[in-house]
Amino acid sequence: MQASSLNLFRYLATLFAMLCLAAATPSAAQVAQQDNYIDASLIADSRPVQGETMWLALRFSPRDGWHGYWSNPGEAGLGMELDWDVPPHWSVGEPQYPVPHVLTFFGIANHAYKDDYAVLIPVEVGRADVPPTLLPATVSARWLACSDELCVPEQARLEVRYPTAGEALRAQFDEYRAAIPPMIDQEGDFALSDTALRVAIPLPQATELPQPHLFLGTLDTVDYSAPQRFYRDGDMLVVEIDRGGLRPTPDAISGILAFDDEGNGVRFTALPGDVPTGGARIGNPALDTPLVLLLGGALLGGLILNLMPCVFPILSLKALTLARAGGDGRQARCEGLAYTAGVVIACLALGGLLLALRAGGEQVGWAFQLQQPLVVAGLLALAMWITANLAGLYEIPSLPIRSRGEGGAFATGLLAAVVATPCTGPFMAAALGAALLLDWWLALLLFATLGLGLALPFLLLGFVPALRRLLPKPGPWMETFRKVMAVPMGLTALALVWLLSQLGGTPFAVATVFLAGFTALFFGGLLMRHKLAMLQGVVLALVTIPFALYNYEPPKADDAAETSIHSFSSFDETRLQRIRTHGTPIFVWFTADWCLTCKVNERVAIEREVVLRAFREKGVATMRGDWTRRDPEISRFLAEREMAGVPLYLWYAADGSMEQLPQILTSDMLVNRAMAQPDPPDITHASPPD
Known part of the structure; x- marks a missing residue:
């Protein structure tokens, strides 16, 4: 049903674009003067010679934020149309495209080009009554230019520009030819069923496929947004894609097999035949993990989250409310269910919002809400209020974590799930990574299982009387324990102050602290009927609110930064590839100021003198991706490696060769890998090449 809806959308979008193109028929002069979002030009690699093949390059230059389409645009868009006007004895061949990219908007997969690209067209120059150099050759080209919000049908009438005397176009055409994937000299086989297309492509087993993707040139045959499955069977690569579209079985198929996201790949053709089954699975390792293991990882991750300093005080104090309840089993069960409902609903809401944003083209990951300064400010205020209340600075009898009843338990569950999200990375990376690739209902099942794991201890307390009997009896000690629990909650508040200073600047963080304190005075005074405290809160809040808003300005990320002992460069994928081409070993890590595990790893494993010495000795470059604030480039890089969040460590x-390191690091892991590298040409120079 989902594939049918997307295909219907594709047909409607394509029909609309074709109608727009048909309606846009200005005069030749108007076409030449049209201000397109994608500029086009047509050049030849040489002057025409009778009896020889001349190559034309149709060059496109999209403006920033705009893109053009491959011959098969995917689920929406429109391929290029060319009407040639050439001498009668000339023969124009099929256009040859570079490897496209997958651009996804609102869950719709497009095959497109965002950067400059050239389409090559072979022309056989036949015999003529006049010299070929005097014969004009023009093309009326029509294409669709799209941004994230708008699509515009465009056209131009282009005349071939031949190289003038002394003009060297060979270097340009060499670059254009290098971008065109070569054709495999052996045909493949394909089998098309009611549910999937399976293609066998002859490809040497030694060919590396870090990020394979098959772009099918045959229209309306597969579900373009469905995950693709790749298998190795000796020197045969088998690709399996879910069926889509309304076309009958074609006589032959063709397309491009992309090896990676860098434009490397091959062209292929395939005929109906026998496609091998089985083989070794490659690519998308998260999808190979059985669902039961992913659910188990999510459940275990939720359980471990209860030990985090931001969650443990909430759980402990909520458990004490059951101790006060005594033997009331029904009340305990109701509160356990309400708490579980709050946790699961919060996890489903965060997970659903994450999936919706990603379907809309946003590059976000788990704990994305902690990249928003105003959200962190709200969490900081909440943590400060809870800390002050637990410390006995003021009393709020109806505070959810201290109150009995289903309402308080439900609110506590919501709170626990929200504050726990930045700690999930190291415990359920595979499950969260798979959630970005699986069907939406399976992804939501993983998020719900995470919530169940987080709520499970309190749920068991509610339903197992033997566990409740293990709780200590109520007494004066509970007041002391409450004040002790203010310490980890206060540490959480301090961590949020530091994070907020990184996101919104120090003045904004300080103003938020004062504002939270003064509102605590006001509401505490309101509940305790202390008019002076209420007045202090009102006056000081009126002073700090404008100050906080005026000083809100997210700091800009530096091009380079330093930890306590390491100098490193900020993440840049282009520079990373350049460093690798020089044969320089490099350690890349992705972190965020709100990621507790990231900070622990940096302190105990990365920022160690023994690691620094090993890196210097072997000339190891270092690069850090800071995901504290939203960064689409880092988000895309993480998603390509099936990671929903940080930390991520790559060697x-x-x-x-590339190795993804565990999410719990030790300094020995880094030292051993560094010492295994060959000595650099100049061991005194450890800076990465530019």
């Missing part, structure tokens, strides 16, 4: 060796 690129001098021989070009």
Whole structure:
């Protein structure tokens, strides 16, 4: 049903674009003067010679934020149309495209080009009664230019520009030809069923496929947004894609097999035939993990989250409310269910919002809300209020974590789930990564399982009387324990102050602290009927609110930064590839100021003198991706590696191999890998090449 709806959308969008193109028929002069969002030009690699093949390059230059389409645009868009006006004895061949990219908007997958690209067209120059150099050759080109919000049908009438005397176009055409994937000299086989297309492509087993993707040139045959499955069977690559579209089984198929996201790949054709089954699965490792293991990882991750300093005080104090309840089993069960409902609903809401944003083209990951300064400010205020209340600075009898009843339990569950999200990375990376690739209902099932794991201890307390009997009896000690629990909650508040200073600047963080304190005075005074405290809160809040808003300005990220002992460069994928081409080993790590595990790893494993010495000795470059604030480039890089969040640690060796390290690091892991690298040409120079 989902594939049918998307295909219907594709047909409607394509029909609309074709109608727009048909309606846009200005005069030739108007076409030449049209201000397009994608500029086009047509050049030849040489002057025409009778009996020889001349190559034309149709060059496109999209403006920033705009893109053009491959011959098969995907689920929406429109391929290019060319009407040639050439001498009668000339023969124009099929256009040859570079490897496209997958652009996804609102869950719709497009095959497109965002950067400059050239389409090559072979022309056989036949015999003529006049010299070929005097014969005009023009093309009426029509294409669709789209941004994230708008699509515009465009056209131009282009005349071939031949190289003038002394003009060297060979270097340009060499670059254009290098971007066109070569054709495999052996045909493949394909089998099309009611549910999937399976293609067998002859490809040497030694060919590396870090990020494979099959772009099918045959229209309306597969579901373009469905995950693709790749298998190795010796020197045969088998690709399996879910069926989509309304076309009958074609006589042949063709397309491009992309090896990675860098424009490397091959063209292929395939005929109906036998496609091998089985083989070794490659690509998308998260999808290979059985669902039961992913659910188990999510459940275990939720359980471990209860030990985090931001969650443990909430759980502990909520458990004490059951101790006060005594033997009331029905009340305990109701509160356990209400708490579980609050946790699961919060996890489903955060997960659903994450999936919706990603379907809309946003590059976000788990705990994305902690990249928003105003959200962090709200959490900071809440943590300060809870800390002050637990410390006994003021009393709020109806505080959810201290009150009995289903309402208080439900609110506490919501609170626990929200504050726990930045700690999920190291415990359920595979499950969260798979959630970005699985069907939406399976992804939501993983998020719900995470919530169940987080709520499970309190749920068991509610339903197992033997566990409740293990709780200590109510007494004066509970007041002391409450004040002790103010310490980890206060540490959480301090961590949020530091994070807010990174996101919105120090003045904004300080103003938020004062504002939270003064509102605590006001509401505490309101509940305790202390008019002076209420007045203090009102006056000081009126002073700090304008100050906080005026000083809100997210700091800009530096191009380079330093930890306590390491100098490193900020993440840049282009520079990363350049460093790798020089044969320089490089350690790349992705972190965020709100990620507790990231900070622990940096302190105990990365920022160690023994690691620094090993890196210097072997010339290991370092690069850090800071995901504290939203960064689409980092989000895309993480998503391509099936990671929903941070931390992520990558080791690129001098021989070009890449290894993803565990999410719990030790300094020995880094030292051993560094010492295994060959000595650099100049061991005194450890800076990465530019």
